[in-house]
Amino acid sequence: MAVAAKTAAGRRTRPLLEVIALHKSYGSVQAVRGIDLSLANESYVTLLGPSGCGKTTLLRMVGGFEAIGSGTLMLDGMRLDDLPANRRPINTVFQSYALFPHLSVLENVAFGLSYRAVPKDRIKARAREALATVRMEAMADRRPRQLSGGQQQRVALARAIVNEPRLLLLDEPLSALDRRMRKDMQIELKDLQRRLGMTFLHVTHDQEEAFALSDRIVVMRDGRIEQQGAPGDIYTRPATAYVADFIGGASCLPGRILGPAGKGYAIETALGRHVVPGVAGLSVGARAVLCLRSEQVALGDTGTPAEVTHAVYRGADWLLECVAGGQLFQVAHAGPPPAPGETVRLSFDPDRVWIAREAA
Structure with missing residues (x-):
């Protein structure tokens, strides 16, 4: 018990994610140029910037979908640099939702658990619990085509959180929704993050979205961090x-x-x-x-x-x-x-x- 308490205390005090001198180039194009960044446990952090500023490339390197050029990635003190995506305690919610059209909502959420060491009799139960967390348990037997955009987004979130990741990545998750639905989902995303006590790293080009959701905003430009801080400081005290x-x-x-x-x-x-x-x-x-x-x-x-x-x-x-x-x-x-x-x-x-x- 004492060892477990000490481990938990260490997790709370050190950064969950550390990005150190991270670089990534595509030929002569430098997409990410020496990024240093840390994420606290149970925080909601947004990478904000225009298209082409490097925010999605940075997110994909953290998720393991892009190899890093140079630098170091650490999660809970563990090196991620050469760890494949499927072995990282990280899940991603994509812009396109990427739901399987031939599977039910429940089957979509349970799909990833079948490849993990989860007892078969627990898979459906955990999938239902995840759907209940995003208030979609009543839709468990429907197909994705029978859902609205906001409902599909909730299913994608349930599929990501069912694996109990240490870090959840969100790549422009609200961009396909209309304005009213985006505002509703912003409230739900922040509420979900607080209820789960999980760390979210969110990519967007929408300033209003970043301010509505974030504990901390990281403004990017041309592959670098231009400024980072609390939303109020970014707004009232811009560095440049x-x-x-x-x-x-x-x-x-x-x-x-x-x-x-x-x-x-x-x-x-x-x-x-x-x-x-x-x-x-x-x-x-x-x-x-x-x-x-x-x-x-x-x-x-x-x-x-x-x-x-x-x-x-x-x-x-x-x-x-x-x-x-x-x-x-x-x-x-x-x-x-x-x-x-x-x-x-x-x-x-x-x-x-x-x-x-x-x-x-």
């Missing part, structure tokens, strides 16, 4: 102009750092000098960007003159596009919108905006 723009489409006003000032930095921009908080390590004379999100910019009687170019109704408010000093700004505006071509004044609270590096 790329992250600021990719996460929520911030307006990035170029400038130069004049030096430390107060709790942040003084930055000189085309719209004047501002003192605001910023990412650590900015030096005098360095090029940087002042990041302003639409909800941080307001119309008022004072401020920078700007011309309204577009107004888009979003239901709860209007999104205005305004140009000032040759720079495009987006403004979330609750009242009746000014007409395109009208001159307005823009202002912001310097404590709410952020200075990021111009480039990584």
Whole structure:
């Protein structure tokens, strides 16, 4: 008992997954460039980035579906580098669900157990338990073609968790669903992860999905990690102009750092000098960007003159596009919108905006 308790305590304190200096190339194309990453036990981590940034390649290397170029993969302190996919305590939910059309829902979930050391009299029982976990036990006798997209996704999840993996990989699992169903499944995925106490590593290009699900977000660009952290930190404290723009489409006003000032930095921009908080390590004379999100910019009687170019109704408010000093700004505006071509004044609270590096 003491040994078992010590082992369990060790698992809780050390990272579940460690990715160390991982590289992968396809000919002259470097898909993954020196990734260092660790996943805590019972966490929900999302790899977020545009198509071609390396996130799916990284996921496939962790799952054993792609050989690594160089580097190290560790799970629970065990090297995974040369371990085949079927011997890793990892399961994957694919974008296409990959259900067998000729098998029932129950048979699809039970299929993988038949290749493991599971007593025959326990296979169906465990498959039913997995279906109950994703609230699909009533559909056990149906065929995949008789299910909606969301129901097929739940079956794919049941088939993955029935094997009790240490790590569950999800490769764009919600991309085939409509908007309403995606939102419903986001809630169910996060609830499932919490109930199981399992670690999920999820790949998506959808920022809203990443924020809804994740304890931690890893933003990738060109095969590298651009920034990683809690969703709130990624949104309010982007490290670079790329992250600021990719996460929520911030307006990035170029400038130069004049030096430390107060709790942040003084930055000189085309719209004047501002003192605001910023990412650590900015030096005098360095090029940087002042990041302003639409909800941080307001119309008022004072401020920078700007011309309204577009107004888009979003239901709860209007999104205005305004140009000032040759720079495009987006403004979330609750009242009746000014007409395109009208001159307005823009202002912001310097404590709410952020200075990021111009480039990584």
